[in-house]
Amino acid sequence: MSDFTNAVTAAETALRDLFPETPLQLNDHLSARYGTEIWLKREDLTPVRSYKLRGAFNAMRKAIDAGSTRHFVCASAGNHAQGMAFACRHFGARGTIFMPVTTPQQKIAKTRIFGGDSVEIVLTGDYFDQTLAASQQFAAENSAAFLSPFDAADVIEGQATVAREILTQLPAPPDLVILPVGGGGLSAGMTGYMASAAPGTEFIFAEPQGGSSLKQSLAAGVQVTLPKVDSFVDGAAVARIGDLPFARLRGFSADQVLTAPEDRLCITMLDMLNVEGVVLEPAGALSIDVLQDLHATGQLTGKRVVCIVSGGNFDFERLPEVKERAQRYSGVKKYYILRLPQRPGALRDFLEMLGPDDDIARFEYLKKSARNFGSVLIGIETSDPANLTTLTAKLDAAGFTYQDITNDDLLAQFLI
Structure with a gap:
C-alpha cells in the first residue's frame, strides 16, 4: 500500500473514537427512477451533519500528536466551523472560529453548541475574504494552526476516509462514484485513495452551475478564479479550486465535471424531502441532482453508483425560497x-x-x-x-x- 493509503487507514481507525462509519444505503426510489443501483453515502448523518468533521479531526489529531499546537483557527460560516468546533471539544483543544458579521444566528448557535467552552467565535468582516484575512493574521500573531477547509494535506487525508468506508461497506468496489465539489478536498482525497484501492472505479464530479471552478480550471489547464459566484449553494460555491486539490485532480477531464443549475437543485432537495424524508443542504444534493444528466446520456446503465451526500445542514427558513426556485425552474x-x-x-x-x-x-x-x-x-x-x-x-x-x-x-x- 502507498503512504497515502496507509495514512488514510490510520485516520479512519482514529476517527472511530469520534463517530461510527456513516451509512451507505441502497436507495430504492432513485434506483427505480434510473434503472440501476444507486447508493447514497450519508455524510449528512455525521454528528455535525457533514463530512467536514473528518478533515478537521485528522488535521488536529496529527498536529496534537506532533506536539506542535493545541490552538486552532479557521474562517467559516458553515460546516467547516462546526466540524472544527466538534473536534476541539473532543480533544480539549482551543479553537478560535472567525465568521462574517452577516452569519445567521442559527449557524453561530450550532457552532457554539458543538464546541462548548473549547471555542471562541469572532464575528468580523461583511464579506468572507475579510473574515479569512483576519483569521489568518490572528493565527500568525498567536502561533496557532490555521485550519484550511480543503487546501491542506492532512485535511484531504481525513476526507479520504469516506472512500475507505465505502469499500468496506460494499461487496465489490462501485463502478461509479459521484463527488460534489467545492474547494476540492473531498474529491482529491477520495480519488487519491481509490486510485490504488479501487483502480477500476470511475468518477464524475458535480459542481453548482454558478461556481464551476474545477470544470473551468480543467478546461483551461490551470487554476481559474471565477469573477462571480452564485452563493446559493453555500457549501460548494467556491471561486477558485484549492491549490493542492487541483494539483491532485488536474489529470481528470473537464467532461467529467457536470454542473447543476441552482434552481434545479431545489427540485432535487424537495424531492428527497417529500419522497424520502431526507433533509439536504444545496451542496448535499449535488451528486443526486446530476444523476438525471448521466441517465440521459446512458452513462448509468448497468452500473453500481455511489452518490456522496455531503451535508444536511439546511435552515428551514430557506424552504420558501427553495420551493419558489423549484417552481420557477419547473x-x-x-x-x-x-x-x-x-x-x-x-x-x-x-x-x-x-x-x-x-x-x-x-x-x-x-x-x-x-x-x-x-x-x-x-x-x-x-x-x-x-x-x-x-x-x-x-x-x-x-x-x-x-x-x-x-x-x-x-x-x-x-x-x-
Whole structure:
C-alpha cells in the first residue's frame, strides 16, 4: 500500500473514537427512477451533519500528536466551523472560529453548541475574504494552526476516509462514484485513495452551475478564479479550486465535471424531502441532482453508483425560497409585468383568461401615474407548465402588453 493509503487507514481507525462509519444505503426510489443501483453515502448523518468533521479531526489529531499546537483557527460560516468546533471539544483543544458579521444566528448557535467552552467565535468582516484575512493574521500573531477547509494535506487525508468506508461497506468496489465539489478536498482525497484501492472505479464530479471552478480550471489547464459566484449553494460555491486539490485532480477531464443549475437543485432537495424524508443542504444534493444528466446520456446503465451526500445542514427558513426556485425552474410558476389599460373591466378581462388550475400568487401595482395604462407585477402558479403557455397565447390574442421576468435575474432580484 502507498503512504497515502496507509495514512488514510490510520485516520479512519482514529476517527472511530469520534463517530461510527456513516451509512451507505441502497436507495430504492432513485434506483427505480434510473434503472440501476444507486447508493447514497450519508455524510449528512455525521454528528455535525457533514463530512467536514473528518478533515478537521485528522488535521488536529496529527498536529496534537506532533506536539506542535493545541490552538486552532479557521474562517467559516458553515460546516467547516462546526466540524472544527466538534473536534476541539473532543480533544480539549482551543479553537478560535472567525465568521462574517452577516452569519445567521442559527449557524453561530450550532457552532457554539458543538464546541462548548473549547471555542471562541469572532464575528468580523461583511464579506468572507475579510473574515479569512483576519483569521489568518490572528493565527500568525498567536502561533496557532490555521485550519484550511480543503487546501491542506492532512485535511484531504481525513476526507479520504469516506472512500475507505465505502469499500468496506460494499461487496465489490462501485463502478461509479459521484463527488460534489467545492474547494476540492473531498474529491482529491477520495480519488487519491481509490486510485490504488479501487483502480477500476470511475468518477464524475458535480459542481453548482454558478461556481464551476474545477470544470473551468480543467478546461483551461490551470487554476481559474471565477469573477462571480452564485452563493446559493453555500457549501460548494467556491471561486477558485484549492491549490493542492487541483494539483491532485488536474489529470481528470473537464467532461467529467457536470454542473447543476441552482434552481434545479431545489427540485432535487424537495424531492428527497417529500419522497424520502431526507433533509439536504444545496451542496448535499449535488451528486443526486446530476444523476438525471448521466441517465440521459446512458452513462448509468448497468452500473453500481455511489452518490456522496455531503451535508444536511439546511435552515428551514430557506424552504420558501427553495420551493419558489423549484417552481420557477419547473415552469409551474411565472412572474409577469402586465400593462393594464386604465378602464373599468380591464382587470376582469385578464382574470377571465386564467384557467381552473391557475392561481394568482402575487399582485402588485407598480405604477399608477400614467393616465391610460398601469403596470402590474403578477405571479401565477399552476399545475402544469402548459397552462402558462395557454395563458400567454390568450394574452397575445387579446393584445395585452406584458413581459415575462421569471428568469430575469436583475428584475427578479428587485421585484420578486
